[in-house]
Amino acid sequence: MTTHTVCRTDEIAVGAMKAFTVAGHKLVVYHLQDGFFATQGSCTHVFAPLAKGKIIDGCKVQCPFHRARFDIRSGEVVDWANFPPGIQVLNVVRGEKALKTYPVTVAGNEVRVEI
Ligand code: FES
Structure with a gap:
């Protein structure tokens, strides 16, 4: 990690x-x-x-498309995609998956992420 x-x-x-x-x-x-936290950028x-x-x-964080919700600290799914009604059909092939998270540190006034 860097x-x-x-x-x-x-x-x-x-x-x-x-x-x-x-x-x-x-x-x-x-x-x-x-404090500061980081996750992958896309749902x-x-x-x-x-x-x-x-x-x-x-x-x-709530996704702007189908309103999946994730815990920012852990990346875990809190609520899976549920909007608009009928999206559940898509969920058959796009099942729940947590977000990748990245460790964040603050040094002085800089926010640093480990990747
Ligand atoms: S793309 Fe995020 S809930 Fe569908």
Whole structure:
């Protein structure tokens, strides 16, 4: 694993997220109440850009396409794709899959991700 500086701490407000491409990996960095976290950039359902979704309950990211919800800290699925009605047909071939997460550290005012 290699440590990469991704942004400054003041570039992402608490409760916000931002997409980055780091060493060829698309990822999203989240700034939650208890610090910074990072996941892969695209939804595991059918690859929507998660940074265009929203953070809910202070700790989950909701996909903008079919509203799958993931725990930002662990990447685990909280609710699988359920919108619009009928999407469950697609879910037969696109079953639940957790997001990849990346370790994040803060050094001074730099947010660093291990890839
Ligand atoms: S692409 Fe994210 S829920 Fe379908």
